[in-house]
Structure formats: structure tokens, C-alpha cells
Amino acid sequence: MSPDAEGASSGSILWILARMALYLGGALAVAWFVLPRLFQWIYHRPQLSSSLASFALIAALVFGWAADTLGGVAAITGAFIAGVGLSQLSPRIKGTIEDTVRGISYSLLVPIFFINVGLNADLTEISLSAIPLTMVVLIIAVITKIVGSGVGAQIGGFARDEAFRLGVCMVSRGEVGLIIASLGLTNGLLEDDLFQPLFVVILLTTVLTPPMVRLVFRSHGSMTESNSVQPTLQSEMR
Numbered sequence: 448m449s450p451d452a453e454g455a456s457s458g459s460i461l462w463i464l465a466r467m468a469l470y471l472g473g474a475l476a477v478a479w480f481v482l483p484r485l486f487q488w489i490y491h492r493p494q495l496s497s498s499l500a501s502f503a504l505i506a507a508l509v510f511g512w513a514a515d516t517l518g519g520v521a522a523i524t525g526a527f528i529a530g531v532g533l534s535q536l537s538p539r540i541k542g543t544i545e546d547t548v549r550g551i552s553y554s555l556l557v558p559i560f561f562i563n564v565g566l567n568a569d570l571t572e573i574s575l576s577a578i579p580l581t582m583v584v585l586i587i588a589v590i591t592k593i594v595g596s597g598v599g600a601q602i603g604g605f606a607r608d609e610a611f612r613l614g615v616c617m618v619s620r621g622e623v624g625l626i627i628a629s630l631g632l633t634n635g636l637l638e639d640d641l642f643q644p645l646f647v648v649i650l651l652t653t654v655l656t657p658p659m660v661r662l663v664f665r666s667h668g669s670m671t672e673s674n675s676v677q678p679t680l681q682s683e684m685r
Contacts, residue, residue: 564629
């Protein structure tokens with residue numbers, strides 16, 4: 448690669464990073480300082496307060512559009528930043544927004560998303576040669592979730608067994624994993640032969656997490672019960 452090409456490549460990378468940093472800084476500032484005040488103002492206007500959820504959806508869409516168009520990051524990042532700003536609202540206002548948005552999401556938006564992902568996934572295309580890769584990614588996904596979340600929980604003050612149970616609860620890789628994989632497939636960053644194993648891993652972690660959670664909490668409950676019964680038995684023997 449020529450020096451001019453290397454310089455152009457370095458410059459483009461720096462511009463991408465600067466663009467992302469500028470967007471994230473600006474979006475966080477607007478979400479943190481502007482959105483709560485704006486929604487407080489809307490809430491105290493009788494003619495507008497009934498449309499709080501609509502304004503919240505508009506804010507999420509605007510922040511998502513800005514993230515994709517201006518910041519060069521995934522739209523879900525912008526929607527998340529909008530949610531961070533709205534989290535500062537009072538419980539009454541947040542409850543009003545959450546109740547309405549939850550109904551819209553689970554009755555319309557979430558089914559549409561999963562239908563779209565399902566249309567892009569064809570499990571019949573997974574060859575036997577992809578099974579080892581799928582199993583390796585599955586093992587890595589489970590271990591990294593348990594270890595990463597568990598270590599973070601221990602740093603946060605949780606006991607070792609509590610941190611382990613928290614890590615198990617975090618094993619499931621659901622909507623966000625599917626969104627990232629779908630974005631990679633749509634933008635040509637992932638081939639079909641890589642998307643299908645990732646889809647299977649996300650599906651398996653989602654299915655395996657509930658029985659794993661029941662197992663670790665059941666064993667913890669048995670240990671707690673035995674520890675509580677043992678002093679009683681000892682006192683009765685005395």
C-alpha cells in the first residue's frame with residue numbers, strides 16, 4: 448500500500464472515530480439535559496400529556512436516525528441513549544410511557560422484527576461442517592457471559608455464588624444479538640454461512656438459559672434449606 452493510500456485510510460478511520468465521538472457526546476448531552484425537561488413540560492400540558500408515549504417513540508426514532516446517519520453507529524444505540532435520558536423522569540411519567548410503549552412493542556414491533564429475522568434464517572442451509580463452529584461459538588458465548596457478568600458482579604460487591612447465578616441469568620443472547628447479526632447480514636458484513644450458526648447460537652442460549660437458571664437457583668435453595676435445618680437438628684439433639 449502506498450503512503451498516500453495509508454494516509455487516506457488513517458484519515459478516514461480518524462474521521463469515523465471523531466464522528467462517533469461527536470455524536471455520542473452530543474446525543475448524551477441532549478438526552479440527559481433536554482429530554483427530561485421537554486417531557487416534563489409535555490406532561491404538564493393537558494392537551495399534550497395523553498400523547499407522552501407517542502413523543503417517546505418519536506424521540507427514539509429521531510435519536511436512532513441520528514445515530515445511523517450522523518454518528519455512523521447502529522440505530523439501536525441512539526434509541527438506547529434516548530431511553531437513558533427518559534429514565535430521569537419521575538416514576539409516574541415513566542410508568543405512563545412504559546405501559547403504552549410496552550403494549551405497542553409486544554403487539555406490533557417485536558413480532559415484525561422476529562418475522563423479519565426468521566425470514567432471513569434458513570436452518571436447512573446449515574451444513575454438517577458448520578456444526579463444530581456453532582458448538583465452539585456456543586461454548587464461548589456461555590462462558591464469556593458467566594465469567595464476564597460474574598466478575599463484574601463480584602467487583603460490585605456480590606458474593607461468589609450470587610455472582611455465578613447472575614452470570615447464568617445473563618447467558619441468554621436475545622434481541623440485541625439478533626439485531627447486530629441482522630445488521631451485519633444486511634450490510635454485507637456477514638455471509639449466510641456465518642449468520643446461520645450465529646442465529647442457532649442465539650436461539651440455543653435463549654432456550655438453555657431458563658433450565659440453567661432453575662438448576663442453579665434450585666441447588667442454592669437446597670443448600671440454604673440444609674444450612675437452616677442443620678442448626679435446628681443440632682439443637683434438638685442437644
